[in-house]
Amino acid sequence: MKKLCSILLIILLFTLTACKSEQDAVSTQQQQTATKETTSKQETSQTEIPKQVQKPLKVALIMQMSIGTFSSQYIEGVKKQIEQFGGSVQVYNSDNDLAKMAANLDAAINAKVDGILIDHGRSEALKQGVEKALQANIPVVAFDNDLRLPGVTVIDQDDYSLAWKSLKTLAEDLNGKGNIAVVWVGGFAPMEHRSVIIDAFYKRYPNIKEVARFGTASNNTALDTQAQVEALLKKYPKKGELNAIFAAWDEFAKGAVKALEQAGRTDIKVYGIDLSNEDLQLMQKSNSPWVATAATDPAEVGKVQVRFLYQKIAREHTPDIYSLEPHLVKKSNLPTENVAMEQLSKYINGWGNSKDAYSPWMNKLEKEKK
Known part of the structure; x- marks a missing residue:
């Protein structure tokens, strides 16, 4: 009788263990399925172009001044990135006049642009205008500026x-x-x-x-x-x-x-x-x-600033401050033959290869707007 009871007990234990293992397997499979579905949804949402940026956007670039080749290459970077995204940009040059810069900012707001880029300038001249833009739901990204307002991203070259x-x-x-x-x-x-x-x-x-x-x-x-x-x-x-x-x-x-x-x-x-x-x-x-x-590469500065603006328009999280990584360029590192900015990456490690502020959907947006 004892032997029979022992046998029955062992059979019962095996049955319970098998059931538990089967339940664990089913549970694990369900968790894996749910994880895959969640990941798939996240990947789809990350690569899907947000509806806010699907239309051609109008952007204003408000500059304190446009002097020298650095500024011209910065402007080209801004224009190129916006064009790749299918948008358009109007450049307002303020001729180093802060009052004129504030007036240009107001003009851009009144034109009901989709986003505003600011290049240089001072907070005391622009704060009121930027607050007005934010109240009108126009996002703002500034470069080399001392603005410190919630919701405004300020980038610099460190x-x-x-x-x-x-x-x-x-x-x-x-x-x-x-x-x-x-x-x-x-x-x-x-x-x-x-x-x-x-x-x-x-x-x-x-x-x-x-x-x-x-x-x-x-x-x-x-x-x-x-x-x-x-x-x-x-x-x-x-x-x-x-x-x-x-x-x-x-x-x-x-x-x-x-x-x-x-x-x-x-x-x-x-x-x-x-x-x-x-x-x-x-x-x-x-x-x-x-x-x-x-x-830093001035064209790359312009591109990064534009990408932050598009992220804001797409209602993605953006930082309040952001510094691009600068590089030291020495004459001794350059070849004897003349090289241009776009060739510097061959001689200066990391030059011009920034993917800062690049969301996964931006690649798809650029391809669709070609």
């Missing part, structure tokens, strides 16, 4: 990093000792950020002395800078009195380079910020004093 990369290279080339001049101008958010690093730079390298600081932003910035550097060279005519010039903007660097070339001062080197095709040509010239610059 101006602190730009300044440090260039200045650190200068210090290393001078072996931590020498006299330098700084070409800089206030009144612009990126310049104020770069100034913070300039001040910190002297604490890190106390044996590097600033003997002059100057700079103006105008419609002829490069020419103005050339004249200012020519006057500077008369103050320091002897080799060793001035070792380098740090130019906080490529328009400054272009003017400094031309002044040094005309004076035959190969003993003074230029370290800059920003880069364009014209800048590259100057750097690649034989015996060019322009030996290094820290930069």
